[in-house]
Amino acid sequence: MSRRAVRYWTARAALGWLALTAGQVVWFVLDRHDAGIAHIIGLAVTVLLAAAHLAVMPRWRFAVHRWETTADVVYAQSGWVNRERRLAPMSRIQTVDTQQGLFERAFRLTNVTVTTASARGPIRVHALDDAVAENLVAEITARAGAAEDDAT
Structure with missing residues (x-):
């Protein structure tokens, strides 16, 4: 963040x-x-x-909010009282999107959404610096494309 x-x-x-x-x-x-x-x-x-x-x-x-990527997974943690931790294998990633509303643009922040084949829904990483979000999207896209096992 x-x-x-x-x-x-x-x-x-x-x-x-x-x-x-x-x-x-x-x-x-x-x-x-x-x-x-x-x-x-x-x-x-x-x-x-x-x-x-x-x-x-x-x-x-x-x-509380955290995120991390490794060669194999995307990890995100969120919540205030009830914490949610989500892991998405790179091989399950289908799309990586960014969102930035008017108010977020004013603060130079971007949200990243990682969509998988999971019924649980996408993983969202909120309030990243614009440059960090851009690098994160490029990194996840490259790693997901290089993943050998396609579990989707």
Whole structure:
């Protein structure tokens, strides 16, 4: 993962919390006759939860998410509480794709998806530096093409 991923995940999560907070403020303003302590408590709880989420989530996610390639497999680990570890043999790889949304482009990050014949679905590696993602795709493509056993 790129170190910029922490800032990216923080900014992306902050947009959601800002939308929720803005909705609560609009509700407070429009509901003047019943505006009271409940609105203020709700807003305070939202701000506290947002602060905790924004402080913990991106760093925790960065600490947990991992990926690696060897001559034989692609490995990825993800999750917060429930961790998922996936291994895909090079001989099972069918496609390697990259995705980059507008927000990810702003942070110069790219996601890589490795699709196999597995019913479990593709392996996704998120928030890589653009150059690292480009090299990873080239490496996996070359290794998968050179794999002798075709298990697909």
